[in-house]
Amino acid sequence: MNTQRILEDTLRTARQSMTTPRQAVFDALQHHRSLTMRELVMACAHINRATIYRNVELFEQLGIVTRIPNGWKYRLELGEKFLDHHHHATCHNCGASIALPEDPSLELHLNELASRKNFKLESHQVELLGLCYACQT
Ligand SMILES: [Zn+2]
Ligand SMILES: [Zn+2]
Structure with a gap:
């Protein structure tokens, strides 16, 4: 590309x-x-x-x-x-932003959840909050 x-x-x-x-x-x-x-x-x-x-x-x-x-x-x-499409995990201690690996089954599941409410999903952002490896100790 x-x-x-x-x-x-x-x-x-x-x-x-x-x-x-x-x-x-x-x-x-x-x-x-x-x-x-x-x-x-x-x-x-x-x-x-x-x-x-x-x-x-x-x-x-x-x-x-x-x-x-x-x-x-x-x-x-x-x-x-x-x-490529991906999601993020953010460390609330140091602010690091980690790109998570792609997961096709999660993508499918989000689409499925939206369509159950007759919602046509066009895009989404998923943000996970927590502590990165370095900040856990
Ligand atoms: Zn951190
Ligand atoms: Zn996604």
Whole structure:
């Protein structure tokens, strides 16, 4: 999967151009997998903060970036066009966010639960809260 190509196609379809800040935000998220807004601003230190915020907002609208709930805060991650669908376990002690392995039977089960209520499920986020291995001792 060529992520750069997907990014460029997504921007082109939305009649948006590729800019240096947009590329930098994308590269930072691709490299770090998930970042808080603050970490993203630090990773793109050469770019104006307001520009980063504006581009993250645009990326969210285009599905390039998703917000992952992290307790009462959130982390930013590339959207499902770029990463395979997965769920997160968040450590409430150190804030670590662990991507859980895919589980097709859980996916099926969630669909099944929704359809029992005649709900057409389009997407979902599952967030597990607890303590990571390092914080358990
Ligand atoms: Zn932890
Ligand atoms: Zn899922």
